[in-house]
Amino acid sequence: MRAVMPTLLCLFLPLLLIAEEAALPIGDIIKTKALVPDTDEPKKAAPRLEDITLYEMNDSVRVVVRPSEKVDFKYDLLAGNAKDRIYIDLKNGLTADGFTAPTVAADSFLKAIRLGKREEGTRIVLDTGKVEKYNVMVMDDPWRVVIDYIGARQAPPAEKKSGPAVAGPEKKPEEKQAAQKTAVAPPPEKKEKHFILVVDPGHGGKDPGAVRKNLQEKDIVLALAKTVRRIAAKRHPDIEVVLTRDDDRFIPLEERAIIANRHDGDLFISIHTNTYKASEIAGVELYHLNNRSDEYTDKLTRVENQITNTNSFLNTILVDMTMSLYIGDSQKFAESIGKRWQDTLAPFETKIRDWRKGALFFVLVGARMPSLLVEVGFLSNPREAKILQKDKYLEALATGLLDAVAEVRKKHILAKDRP
Ligand SMILES: [Zn+2]
Structure with a gap:
């Protein structure tokens, strides 16, 4: 923590609209071409999509979207049968020109990332497995949007927790040891007990x-x-x-x-x-x-x-x-x-x-x-x-x-x- 009192800047809130149409027009998505300025007057360069970072697991993914500057945005979760998708619209004319979306790992909970040009900026569509929960956070310095998608938790190996988590005489340590031996091997990096x-x-x-x-x-x-x-x-x-x-x-x-x-x-x-x-x-x-x-x-x-x-x-x-x-x-x-x-x-x-x-x-x-x-x-x-x-x-x-x-x-x- 720093000593100073935080300066209260008048940050306008991102416009968050829930519930867009259930059928999302995604046919127009994939790579974009240059946005052509429609006037000759000198303009500040449009915000750009600078980075998408993925932290992938097989039952969840954290996606960090970082534009070149703060922009308005909205997002929504669109439920599908076995798969869901979340879109995030980055506004203020944000362009994704020249940006290549990161490759998704084969066993990732995230199935695909698609980018599409929208009237107000760029839409990012994230195809995922079935989403149970999600969080969206906005962070500063640099300004970025962090989105967590979480699916049903994969069952941990049955013998993972073998320590004395329970008080009382329920099982002697030797019995527990014996039980562990017959169970499925834990992931190599996780030591028993x-x-x-x-x-x-x-x-x-x-x-x-x-x-x-x-x-x-x-x-x-x-x-x-x-x-x-x-x-x-x-x-x-x-x-x-x-x-x-x-x-x-x-x-x-x-x-x-x-x-x-x-x-x-x-x-x-x-x-x-x-x-x-x-x-x-x-x-x-x-x-x-x-x-x-x-x-x-x-x-x-x-x-x-x-x-x-x-x-x-x-x-x-x-x-x-x-x-x-x-x-x-x-x-x-x-x-x-x-x-x-x-x-x-x-x-x-x-x-x-x-x-x-x-x-x-x-x-x-x-x-x-x-x-x-x-x-x-x-x-x-x-x-x-x-x-x-x-x-x-x-x-x-x-x-x-x-x-x-x-x-x-x-x-x-x-x-x-x-x-
Ligand atoms: Zn601290």
Whole structure:
């Protein structure tokens, strides 16, 4: 989070129209030719389609559409029998001249991308498998539209979760071991009995996050993430920690949950540090994902989401909160970690400000697992800025976090483990 109050720009909202005609005229689609200007007067160059990035899985896809500048757009989902399609109309005369749509992987949930010229700009049509849920988000810097399509989840391998997720005498470990041997082999990268904790050190590379004097958020959260990985290896060998980055590199917000999904994570935690104008404000905050907001979380999400106006995404994200399946588990993890930290961080006099709050953090959207965003302290508070540079403090944070995760895993059957 950065220290400044976000400037409130008058962003006009993208015009979002739902329910267009069910039969979409798609015969005119495929490649376009140059738009011919109909006047001789000098005009600003039309916005162009610059990039389409695909993050493909066999049951979902995230599509990032990036024009050369912000444009008005509308979109809709058109239901078919076994297949659905979504179109997005980019307006303001946007042209896709010379743009070649990316190739779709053979086993992708996305079947095809087609581009077509429209009177007002360019239509992108995405043919997908059967869509169960979708999200549309608008992100800034650079301005882009992120669309998630999610189909029915593919059943995970039956023996995937074999750890002690259930308290009680239900089965002895040996019996469980025996049962696993007869089951289908898990994917090679997923070790048996392991709980995959995906830790996302916020920011990185060209994005330092909060900066105070010589301290940068991106460095502190990376050091903490590495500490979590190191302590897990010793203290909780059945928790496998995966980092979204383990060096100083830039990863777009929309790619981070994708990394977690590709590792089939069981919990996704994005780590940040906070700042505030009043230097006496200090403490730790844990957030799960939801779309309720108050003035404070509004400001926080604007900063962490790198956007200037929350309205520009609240209206779109409400199409569906795909993460609702995991909200209960996310809250359990947040509470457990928050309570642990009350103990492990007590010697450092750290206050746990809140673990009950939800907020709409882009980085968590699309994660198909419980997910949290944690602000581990305020760089604007001199005491916290100092202790956040100490190994002992990072170890206390890491230990509390991991012990809490292990505890939740022992006491609860998580949604991801249910058939
Ligand atoms: Zn941050």
